[in-house]
Amino acid sequence: xxxxxxxxxxxxxxxxxxxxxxxxxxxxxxxxxxxxxxxxxxxxxxxxxxxxxxxxxxxxxxxxxxxxxxxxxxxxxxxxxxxxxxxxxxxxxxxxxxxxxxxxxxxxxxxxxxxxxxxxxxxxxxxxxxxxxxxxxxxxxxxxxxxxxxxxxxxxxxxxxxxxxxxxxxxxxxxxxxxxxxxxxxxxxxxxxxxxxxxxxxxxxxxxxxxxxxxxxxxxxxxxxxxxxxxxxxxxxxxxxxxxxxxxxxxxxxxxxxxxxxxxxxxxxxxxxxxxxxxxxxxxxxxxxxxxxxxxxxxxxxxxxxxxxxxxxxxxxxxxxxxxxxxxxxxxxxxxxxxxxxxxxxxxxxxxxxxxxxxxxxxxxxxxxxxxxxxxxxxxxxxxxxxxxxxxxxxxxxxxxxxxxxxxxxxxxxxxxxxxxxxxxxxxxxxxxxxxxxxxxxxxxxxxxxxxxxxxxxxxxxxxxxxxxxxxxxxxxxxxxx
Amino acid sequence: xxxxxxxxxxxxxxxxxxxxxxxxxxxxxxxxxxxxxxxxxxxxxxxxxxxxxxxxxxxxxxxxxxxxxxxxxxxxxxxxxxxxxxxxxxxxxxxxxxxxxxxxxxxxxxxxxxxxxxxxxxxxxxxxxxxxxxxxxxxxxxxxxxxxxxxxxxxxxxxxxxxxxxxxxxxxxxxxxxxxxxxxxxxxxxxxxxxxxxxxxxxxxxxxxxxxxxxxxxxxxx
Numbered sequence: 001x002x003x004x005x006x007x008x009x010x011x012x013x014x015x016x017x018x019x020x021x022x023x024x025x026x027x028x029x030x031x032x033x034x035x036x037x038x039x040x041x042x043x044x045x046x047x048x049x050x051x052x053x054x055x056x057x058x059x060x061x062x063x064x065x066x067x068x069x070x071x072x073x074x075x076x077x078x079x080x081x082x083x084x085x086x087x088x089x090x091x092x093x094x095x096x097x098x099x100x101x102x103x104x105x106x107x108x109x110x111x112x113x114x115x116x117x118x119x120x121x122x123x124x125x126x127x128x129x130x131x132x133x134x135x136x137x138x139x140x141x142x143x144x145x146x147x148x149x150x151x152x153x154x155x156x157x158x159x160x161x162x163x164x165x166x167x168x169x170x171x172x173x174x175x176x177x178x179x180x181x182x183x184x185x186x187x188x189x190x191x192x193x194x195x196x197x198x199x200x201x202x203x204x205x206x207x208x209x210x211x212x213x214x215x216x217x218x219x220x221x222x223x224x225x226x227x228x229x230x231x232x233x234x235x236x237x238x239x240x241x242x243x244x245x246x247x248x249x250x251x252x253x254x255x256x257x258x259x260x261x262x263x264x265x266x267x268x269x270x271x272x273x274x275x276x277x278x279x280x281x282x283x284x285x286x287x288x289x290x291x292x293x294x295x296x297x298x299x300x301x302x303x304x305x306x307x308x309x310x311x312x313x314x315x316x317x318x319x320x321x322x323x324x325x326x327x328x329x330x331x332x333x334x335x336x337x338x339x340x341x342x343x344x345x346x347x348x349x350x351x352x353x354x355x356x357x358x359x360x361x362x363x364x365x366x367x368x369x370x371x372x373x374x375x376x377x378x379x380x381x382x383x384x385x386x387x388x389x390x391x392x393x394x395x396x397x398x399x400x401x402x403x404x405x406x407x408x409x410x411x412x413x414x415x416x417x418x419x420x421x422x423x424x425x426x427x428x429x430x431x432x433x434x435x436x437x438x439x440x441x442x443x444x445x446x447x448x449x450x451x452x453x454x455x456x457x458x459x460x461x462x463x464x465x466x467x468x469x470x471x472x473x474x475x476x477x478x479x480x481x482x
Numbered sequence: 483x484x485x486x487x488x489x490x491x492x493x494x495x496x497x498x499x500x501x502x503x504x505x506x507x508x509x510x511x512x513x514x515x516x517x518x519x520x521x522x523x524x525x526x527x528x529x530x531x532x533x534x535x536x537x538x539x540x541x542x543x544x545x546x547x548x549x550x551x552x553x554x555x556x557x558x559x560x561x562x563x564x565x566x567x568x569x570x571x572x573x574x575x576x577x578x579x580x581x582x583x584x585x586x587x588x589x590x591x592x593x594x595x596x597x598x599x600x601x602x603x604x605x606x607x608x609x610x611x612x613x614x615x616x617x618x619x620x621x622x623x624x625x626x627x628x629x630x631x632x633x634x635x636x637x638x639x640x641x642x643x644x645x646x647x648x649x650x651x652x653x654x655x656x657x658x659x660x661x662x663x664x665x666x667x668x669x670x671x672x673x674x675x676x677x678x679x680x681x682x683x684x685x686x687x688x689x690x691x692x693x694x695x696x697x698x699x700x701x702x703x704x
């Protein structure tokens with residue numbers, strides 16, 4: 001049994017769904033894309049003054065056509081990320097603008113070299129099933145920012161990638177790049193390596209760009225991940241239940257547009273729902289209510305059997321301190337218990353603004369704990385204890401019996417050296433270093449052990465040629481980071 | 483009598499009660515109290531209390547928003563009387579506000595606008611998803627003193643830099659001041675993009691606007 005924690009009882013879940021369907025029909029959803037409006041109207045939605053009123057029957061039909069599971073593949077074509085069911089996987093957070101300098105502790109603007117470092121560290125950590133286009137490369141032309149980030153991740157990683165297009169120009173060029181990476185359009189379609197985040201704007205608003213992006217991704221059969229981000233009390237009702245209703249309404253309306261464009265194309269019910277901090281006006285990613293919103297939203301998706309995503313493990317702390325560990329650790333455990341298929345956000349500090357390779361290393365330890373938790377308590381032996389007692393003798397010397405040797409690796413997770421469990425003496429001998437200092441050491445170790453993936457010369461040339469073409473047009477003289 | 487009314491006005495702002503504030507504004511007119519006195523001695527002290535309590539962590543953003551709404555209701559009730567008397571509420575400066583292109587978050591920006599207006603600035607709110615050039619064009623058209631640029635997303639905050647650049651192209655810098663705000667924004671970001679300041683919240687933005695325009699007034703060229 002995979003342990004789980006559900007926050008909504010059947011009655012509350014039913015009420016949430018009933019209000020979500022009422023919301024998209026009665027209040028309606030602002031849809032700024034003419035093509036999306038046409039799709040909705042011709043399927044029976046009433047579209048008036050840019051607002052689409054989507055009937056429950058149409059929404060339910062669209063939900064019905066969503067594939068319940070699908071996979072993302074690594075460079076070798078193996079299906080290593082599985083969306084659907086209660087699979088739980090993790091990837092680093094996306095699109096930060098700052099990087100924590102591990103030496104000066106300054107939050108400085110991120111550059112291509114920082115993204116490369118993050119990708120290399122995440123590549124070495126098995127806790128991350130996928131990479132993400134983690135930071136904005138401020139030394140690349142802004143016009144091709146989305147494309148350039150994806151290029152660097154492809155260049156340095158074998159893992160699947162959670163990415164996104166944040167300007168209308170980006171998506172076609174990014175798809176070209178992924179096709180080049182797969183070797184052919186057929187391979188790209190059969191074994192997708194990347195998933196694209198698409199963000200509705202709260203409350204209940206689909207920008208022209210987001211709606212068009214959904215349509216384009218669906219028609220190209222590129223997996224899409226809806227990242228709905230209601231903010232309780234600011235861009236959503238202040239109550240958590242009300243926010244979950246809005247999140248559901250935003251996901252359902254986005255899914256409806258997506259499935260009308262291409263029934264059966266892969267799409268994920270996801271998001272970054274959060275509360276709004278009434279003192280600072282920020283969105284506290286480390287707040288327990290933010291975690292609860294993500295868990296409840298995933299539970300709503302699961303009631304339809306849909307694949308899920310959430311945004312957790314980011315911390316509001318500014319450095320790798322106790323707050324960072326506490327917020328991220330709690331979120332990793334709870335998100336895992338929520339059975340969320342893809343949990344994005346590891347490595348992030350300062351809400352969603354700053355990334356850190358050292359935090360990726362530290363968060364990997366929290367994730368490993370969560371993964372161990374999901375392995376649950378297994379009855380590994382026929383007799384649970386009696387037989388081992390018989391073998392251990394009167395002294396109870398369990399270290400000596402063969403079962404101990406046979407099972408301890410299955411039963412116990414062994415953290416890396418970031419987690420210190422040694423004696424006080426050995427800790428002092430090693431320089432009395434705290435978790436942040438140990439994380440810095442570990443980053444150096446991982447970087448030293450990292451090897452760039454073997455990419456075929458043909459693919460490498462194609463990737464480089466594609467990006468060079470766009471980079472030149474954007475006025476870049478060279479390709480930073482490679 | 484008048485003191486009692488002023489006390490009620492102050493309390494209506496603290497309570498964030500727009501209906502009551504509007505009624506008190508009309509009552510002041512009926513009693514022949516000069517409208518500017520009602521604003522400065524009645525309602526503004528309430529706003530000051532809200533500001534202090536927010537700073538102290540005893541009041542929160544919803545308290546602030548509703549105090550701003552109450553202030554807006556009060557001034558709009560008093561406005562016709564101010565105009566009739568031929569008086570004008572002293573303007574502390576013209577401010578053009580907006581959320582940068584690609585970003586449709588308006589809470590923070592609107593709150594700053596409300597607080598600036600409540601404190602006596604003339605505020606022109608361009609709304610959300612505002613093209614970089616539009617800030618410059620509006621500032622030129624209005625002969626504005628200050629631009630406020632909001633961005634709530636890490637992916638759109640770089641647009642604040644584009645606004646600063648647009649103002650430069652139009653020859654508006656450094657005369658027209660620029661302040662930036664939004665969840666991912668910091669003082670160092672403001673410094674980096676050449677803005678004049680960063681408002682961490684609505685009250686800080688008001689204080690910043692006041693200090694920037696005061697300094698500017700001392701410049702000999704103006």
